[in-house]
Amino acid sequence: MQRLEANTINEVDQEFQEFENLATTETWNGAVPLLSTFLARNVPDDDELLYGRVGEREFIPTPNAANDLFEQQVFLDAVEPLLDSDGSTRISTDVGEVLLSSQTVLIDGEAGALVVINFLEEDRDEIRGTMRTYAIVSTLSLFLIIAIAFWQAGRALAPLRVVRDTAEEITETDLSRRLPVTGNDDITALTRTINGMLDRLESAFLGQRQLLDDAGHELRTPLTILQGHLELLDSDDPREVAETRDLLLDEIDRMRRLVDDLILLAKTDRPGFLKLSPVDAAALTDAAAAKAAGLGERAWSVDGTAGATVSADPQRITQALLQLAHNAVKHTVPGDVVALGSALDSGSVLFWVRDTGVGVAPEDRERIFERFGRGHDTTTDGFGLGLAIVTAIARAHGGDAWLDAEYDGGARFVFSVPQAPPPPQLPRTHGSGPPDDVPTRQET
Structure with a gap:
């Protein structure tokens, strides 16, 4: 409203300025011709009227001559004081407030006055109408924007609802469900991440379940033996008690070794399993070969050693080499060759143990790397965890373990250790063979 008042005052000042310019730029014989000319030339706005007075003579523009304002007593009473001096006043009429x-003006002794009449209510009605229109348009626009926002939000959140519904159907007993992947946005990236997490969880749960099943199967036999002998034990026979005691202690020792192996495999995925340090591969190979010579009466030798330094845990590497050497002893006879060796290849150090024993049947080459995996024709004892432990140690270093499929005359087991261990990666399939450009046989 303040801006409306200011505009009205500017319009009044403009009329008075035009009136003053007309009065000073031409010569007039009194106030009557001046007012007559000005009112004839000037066309007022819709919310404005012009009124002139010289003595008792009134000057009213022809288009507004029928306006009854000039006949209203309130107008006559208000305009009378303004004819003798410049000024302004406001009156209330049946058409609203009027300014x-x-x-x-005084010309040749003849005095007159120009009165500018502004109907304020018309401007106010126009402003109110504009405000009403603006409010209606704004309200409708707001509702339209809200409706579009809800629609767009519904479309944007629809994949999240699908993710929620699918996630509710995934249980700890069924991790096979996957979230549908559609589009190429942040929600799609989140869906792929969740599916990857479900893949890892399913793999971990299946591995744990398989481990529990296999461990339960392996422990069932010694427990059955313990229970059977205890149930048949004649406690009054000292000799039978002594024999049963020795037998049960042997079975308990087997179970302890099984539990120790399982604990070791469980630790391979935990931080702190390895204590890395710079290791001389040649010295480590020679030291492991010296220790392995005490495992059995075999023709022990060293094929060759890698002249390189590798970042590794020397105790774990030695443990893996001795495990392979122990397996070689179990599958050979006195006089057979068992050799250890190491070599540098493509940024990794390869460690191996080879023997001239019976070798590994082709159908068993992958299965023997699995937990509790054994060859079909084996006659040795054990739980089938040795090669799984070797593989776990190699992969903890960022490498892998495999059987050299091209080696003839026995078996040759190889595992690799990168000189600079890379970030953890998804493991390769057990026993899948050596990587590209890795030597498959070292000659004695």
Whole structure:
């Protein structure tokens, strides 16, 4: 409203300025011709009227001559004081509030006055109408924007609802469900991440379940033996008690070794399993070969050693080599060759143990790397965890373990250790063979 008042005052000042310019730029014989000319030339706005007075003579533009304002007593009473001096006043009429502004003129002794009449209510009605229109348009626009926002939000959140519904159907007993992947946005990336997490969880749960099943199967036999002998034990026979005691202690020792192996495999996935340090591969190979010579009466030798330094845990590497050497002893006879060796290849150090024993049947080459995996024709004892432990140690270093499929005359087991261990990666399939450009046989 303040801006409306200011505009009205500017319009009044403009009329008075035009009136003053006309009065000073031409020669007039009194106030009557001046007012007559000005009112004839000037066309007022819709919310404005012009009124002139010289003595008792009134000057009213022809288009507004029928306006009854000039006949209303409230107008006559308000305009009378303005004819003698410049000023303004406001009156209330049946058409609303009216602003009266006057400017007097004196020419050749004849006095007159120009009165500018502004109908304020018309401007206010126009402003109110504009505000109402603006409010209606704004309200409708707001509702339209809200409706579009809800629609777009519904479309954007629809994949999240699908993710929620699918996630509710995934249980600890069934991790096979996967979230549908559609689009190429942040929600799609989140869905792929969740599916990857479910893949890892399913793999971990299946591995744990398989481990529990296999461990339960392996422990069932010694427990059955313990129970059977205890149930048949004649406690009054000292000799039978002594024999049963020795037998049960042997079975308990087997179970302890099984539990120790399982604990070791469980630790391979935990932080702190390895204590890395710079290791001389040649010295480590020679030291492991010296220790392995005490495992059995075999023709022990060293094929060759890698002249390189590798970042590794020397105790774990030695443990893996001795495990392979122990397996070689179990599958050979006195006089057979068992050799250890190491070599540098493509940024990794390869460690191996080979023997001239019976070798590994082709159908067993992958299965023997699995937990509790054994060859079909084996006659040795054990739980089938040795090669799984070797593989776990190699992969903890960022490498892998495999059987050299091209080696003839026995078996040759190889595992690799990168000189600079890379970030953890998904493991390769057990016994899948050596990587590219890795030597498959070292000659004695």
